[in-house]
Amino acid sequence: MRRSALLLLPLLLGACAADKDAAKNDLDAAPAKTTTLQVATTPARSGTLATQRSVSGTVEAQRDSQVAAQAGGTVQRLLVQEGEQVSQGQVLAQLDDTAQRQALQNARLQVQQAEISLAQTRRTTQNNTGTLSAAVTAAQASLAQAQAGAQSAENLYRLGGISLSDVQAARAQLAQAQSALSQARANAAQNGQSAQGSVPLQEAQLAQARVSVQQAEQNLARTAVRAPFAGTVAALNVEVGEFAGQGSAVARLVDPGSLRVKFNVPAADAATLTEGAALNVGYGGVNYVGVVTGAPGVAGTNRLVPVTARVQGGANLPVGAAAQVRYRVQLGQGVLIPSGAVQADGGENVVYTVSGGVARRTPVSVVAESGAQVAVRGLDAGAAVVNPIPASLQDGARVQTGAQAAPRTGATP
Secondary structure, three states, X not given: OHHHHHHHHHHHHHHHHHHHHHXXXXXXXXXXXXXXXXXXXXXXXXXXXXXXXXXXXXXXXXXXXXXXXXXXXXEEEEOOOOOOEEOOOOEXXXXXXXHHHHHHHHHHHHHHHHHHHHHHHHHHHHXXXXXXXXXXXXXXXXXXXXXXXXXXXXXXXXXXXXXXXXXXXXXXXXXXXXXXXXXXXXXXXXXXXXXXXXXXXXXXXXXXXXHHHHHHHHHHHOOEEEOOOOEEEEEEOOOOOOEEOOOOEXXXXXXXXXXXXXXXXXXXXXXXXXXXXXXXXXXXXXXXXXXXXXXXXXXXXXXXXXXXXXXXOOOOOOOOOEEEEEEEEEEEEEEEEEHHHOEEEOOEXXXXXXXXXXXXXXXXXXXXXXXXXXXXEOOOOOOEEEOOOOOOOOOOOEEEEEEOXXXXXXXXX
């Protein structure tokens, strides 16, 4: 019996050794807390987590006009070329103005005729007025003489110096003088009434003729298609010899100084893109600065908010081109740490911090995440956060640290 026990002892010792080796090789087995792990840490810091978005936008011009012909006619000349810079009021195209020039000449002739007629009427009226006034004066003098003769005849007849027939003759001369004065006055009054009617009528006809000249001048001016503002001729829509109807587009004019880019962003980003916010506009390998010109409006049916930004120094950008718009948005504020330092454990997010050579499990709430960084709450700024987290790390484990720099991409301290 004693010998059997001695034979079993080596077997038992070997089994114990094998169990120890198996436990030593078990990757899932938790190490003893006395084991010192080598970990890397990064310092947590307060800041704002931001990210860059990139969307496609369309280059537009705030002043983009289809310059229309104000009169119909055949295109005689094109005075500009596509791509040419023009000033405000510069003639872009000249239409056939033969009919308008003839109409203007006729209107000017009518003005001359009206001026001549008015001058003649005024001279005739003035001459008649002088003659008739002289006739009235002469009739008044004849009446005064006839009155004196009749009075003298009456006196002589009472004295018996003349006969009754002489008195009656004097009385007849007086009546005739009175009638002549009345007729002279009637003629003068009739001439005045004629002047009051004919002169204003002639003046009105002259004014109307002058208005016709102004209208004819405007019609002639409309045959020249002019630039409504300074800009670049983006397109010519007609050729020499073609007929351009009134209201039809002759040229397209764009103001390079009013270039802007329009794009759509998610509603969550719209709050960042307020008026005056700066962003980048890329086209053809060149970056331009864009400035938001208005607060974003209400989201459309696609749940995106339209935004407009004025492009600085983008005079060479082609209108209608697709540009790449890049802007930054703030995702949240908190303590910034690498995303690899956060792990899910027991239904919550936790990080491990190191203090005094001991790892401590710290629950945190994630505020925002972008790329390799997260913003969290529940963690003190300046804490040494374990990153990456070893699979065997436990709360209270003894650790030996080797610090690493925290990435700063997209973060604002």
